[in-house]
Amino acid sequence: xxxxxxxxxEDYRIVGLAVLAIIIHIFxxxxxxxxxxxxxxxxxxxxxxxxxxxxxxxxxxxTVLRVLVGSIVxxxxxxxxxxxxxxxxxFSILVLYLVYQGRGLGLSCVGVxxxxxxxxxxxxxxxxxxxxxxxxAIFYLLPVLLTVALFFGLATGLIAKQLVMRAEKEIESxxxx
Amino acid sequence: MTVGDKFVLSGAVLLIIWSYFFFWAGGGALGQQAxxxxxxxxxxxxxxxxxxxxxxxxxxxxxxIEVRDGAIRFVTSPxxxxxxxxAGEINKSGQxxxxxxxxxxxxxxxxxxxxxxxx
Numbered sequence: 294x295x296x297x298x299x300x301x302x303e304d305y306r307i308v309g310l311a312v313l314a315i316i317i318h319i320f321x322x323x324x325x326x327x328x329x330x331x332x333x334x335x336x337x338x339x340x341x342x343x344x345x346x347x348x349x350x351x352x353x354x355x356t357v358l359r360v361l362v363g364s365i366v367x368x369x370x371x372x373x374x375x376x377x378x379x380x381x382x383x384f385s386i387l388v389l390y391l392v393y394q395g396r397g398l399g400l401s402c403v404g405v406x407x408x409x410x411x412x413x414x415x416x417x418x419x420x421x422x423x424x425x426x427x428x429x430a431i432f433y434l435l436p437v438l439l440t441v442a443l444f445f446g447l448a449t450g451l452i453a454k455q456l457v458m459r460a461e462k463e464i465e466s467x468x469x470x
Numbered sequence: 471m472t473v474g475d476k477f478v479l480s481g482a483v484l485l486i487i488w489s490y491f492f493f494w495a496g497g498g499a500l501g502q503q504a505x506x507x508x509x510x511x512x513x514x515x516x517x518x519x520x521x522x523x524x525x526x527x528x529x530x531x532x533x534x535i536e537v538r539d540g541a542i543r544f545v546t547s548p549x550x551x552x553x554x555x556x557a558g559e560i561n562k563s564g565q566x567x568x569x570x571x572x573x574x575x576x577x578x579x580x581x582x583x584x585x586x587x588x589x
Contacts, residue, residue, distance in 0.1 A: 399474035408478050411485070430564045436489040443482050 307351060311358035314339035318363040330377075330417075330438070333445050334410065336363070337385070341406055341453035346460055349393040356382050373425060377417050384416025385409035402457060406450025407443060414442040501563040502580030504542045506535065509573045518542060518561070518578070528572030535576065542576050544569060 318336040326332060336359055344352035360382050364370040369378070388409045392398055400408070418435055471479075506514045506526055513526065518540045525532045531548035543559035547569055554569035560578050568575035 399472055400478065401472050401475050403471055404475035404478040407475075407482050411482055428564070430566065432493045436486060436493050439482075439486045439489055443486060446482075447479075 306347075307354045307358070310339060310343050310351070311355045311362070314355055314359040315363050315366065318359055319366055322367050328437075331441050334413070334449060335452070337406070337409070337413075337449050338453045338456060340385075340389075341402055341409075341449065342456045342460065344389055344393075344405070345402060345453070345457045349389055352389055353386055356386055376424065377420060380420040381413040381417040385413040387416075388412045401450075402454040403447065403450035406453060407446040410442045410446025410449065411439065414438050500540060500561055501565070501578035503578075504537070504560075505577045505579060507575045507577060510575075515579075516542070526574060528569065528574045530572045533569060533572055533574050542578065543567070544574075544576070547572055547574075 314336040317339065321332060321335055324333075340352050340356050340359070343355050360375075360379050361370075364372075364375040364378060369375045389405070392400060392405055392408070398404075418431075418438060422431060501518060503518055504516050505512045506516065508526070508528065516522065516524075516537055518537055521538050523534065523536045523545070525534050528548070532546075533544055533548065533554070534546040536543055536545045538559075539561075541559035541561035544554040544557070544567060547554050549569055549571035551571070554567050554572070554574070557567045560567055560576065563578055563580060565578045566575060
């Protein structure tokens, strides 16, 4: 008996984009952070751009692959770091889903990025509180984390916007005979 | 930037400002009691209303703890760094002093802000 897996062009595209996100993810985890738990999350530039260029399904695939493979490469698979990474990803995908259902809600990359980054950190915080540190004192950290999330979300959104604009131009010019 | 973006941004800024006021305001209510924990397990609960001084056995030896004017602190400790003594006194609900070498920590509890701590 022969088992064959057919790989579509779409699969190749998803993998290529996921690899981009994973590379950024890995490079970023090598950058020291002034506060534990604070990370720019630039890999999400790819997720966002993919969401705007190819839609929700692609964005979900890229994120799931990034979290899984990224953690295996970084050696954090199934560790607390992985759980936090996955919960953050889950909550930001939830935002992407809601935006998708709301037909964009009149948001550009920037708005979606800020919304997703705030959801990302809130979700992570909730999981951190419920699973790891069940002490009210960690709520002192929340305002700081939200502030940082706003700035990194903005940065991610602005970069993704540039990326989407350039990619669209590229696609347009390659479509022209 | 679209109208929706501006809406999201101002919402986020408002949420952040609110969170500073909500989570940082006053640093919590004054606590009514304190627990002494050895390796994270509660050994004793003390009322902060009455002056008292007591010695508790830790991993290295005896630490002296003082309760005065609704606050609690380490007075002496057999540990090397004396971080626990330098931490001074605590009186607000949720505040902690931990002496890791000696395995003892003090946690202030009670007060208006939190009526339960679940573990």
